[in-house]
Amino acid sequence: MLLLLRASLATVLSAAAMMSALPAIAARGANATLSARLQQALNAEDRVQALSALMAPDQAETLIERFRRFSKRFPETRWAVRPGQSLADGRSTVNLAVSGTRQQDGLSYSFKAKQRLAFSTDGGLITGQEVLSDQSVLTSASKPLPISLLIPDTVLTGSRYDVDVVLDQPLGKALLAGGLIAVTPQQVLAQQSPDVQLEPLGGGGLFKSVQAPFQPGPQTWAALLVHPDGVITVSKRVQVVDDRSQLTP
Incomplete structure (x- = not known):
């Protein structure tokens, strides 16, 4: 069980680290064109x-290595990229989402992650990026365990x-x-699995x-939920701001 918990945390942190580097790619044309490419x-x-064909050379090495490590943990994935609304400072935003499932050792693995990014461009290249929101959920269970x-x-x-x-479904007994x-940001980038102390939970x-x-x-x-039917692992990035106008509605 301990190995499963640490592997689950490694997967969601791997996704967080890899997705954080995705905006550093070559971009030409409108925001919608970038999203489609x-x-x-x-x-x-x-x-x-x-x-590699889309990325600036000085950005390629880091992203490709993270992408390879993530793909080894979860090889079957489907990506969706959508242009978002521009920010007040003029920067464009992109919404990334990835999902996948696989079967192993009698368990069904379901992975979902999404991220909202702001970026700036210069000369057809994305020169800066900021993660506005980021969350990942990995469920390894014998049957679906939907959560909110x-x-x-x-x-x-x-x-x-x-x-x-x-948990979206009643616990029963x-x-x-x-x-x-x-x-820490260092643990996310290094894809290190922290030790989470488990305790009994009530209230679903x-x-x-x-x-x-x-x-x-x-x-x-990083959060872990251990259910008789499986394990749920969550990673969530919260942006701390000092101006009320920056709060997300």
């Missing part, structure tokens, strides 16, 4: 070669907010255990009240 490359038969993530994308510095991972831990999910740091920046959480 990126989606085509990510779903190509030879994804590594297709992505009730976690904000943005919060104010120093504020308290809720991190809730809720089943017992549930889980835990939550903060993950994990419900935690946490505090945002007093400095703006990202705050990433």
Whole structure:
């Protein structure tokens, strides 16, 4: 069970690290054109070669290595890329989503992740990017275990907010255990699996009240829920801001 938990955390952190590097690619034309080209490359038969053809040379090595590591953990995936609304400062945004399933050792693995990114361009190349929101969910179970993530994308510095991972189906007589831990940016990039302390949970999910740091920046959480039918692993990046106008509605 411990190996399964650590492998699950490694998978969601691998996705977070790899997706964070995706915007650093060559981009020409409108935002919608960039989205279409990126989606085509990510779903190509030879994804590594297709992505390499889109990326600036100085950005290719890091992304391709992360992509290979992620693909080994979850080889069957489907990507969707959609243009988003521009920000007040004029930067364009892109919405990325990836999903996949596989069967192994009698368990059904279901993986879903999504990310919203802001980027700027110069001379046809994306020169800067910012992760606005990011979350991943990996379920390894003998039957579906749908959940709802009730976690904000943005919060104010120093504020308290809720991190809730809720099972959509009643527990009945089943017992549930889980835990939550903060993950550093270094752990995300290195795809390191933190040790999560599990404790009995009641009420059909994990419900935690946490505090945002007093400095703006990202705050990433990793959560584990252990159910008799399987394991649910969650990674969520929350953006901490010091201006109410930056809060996501």
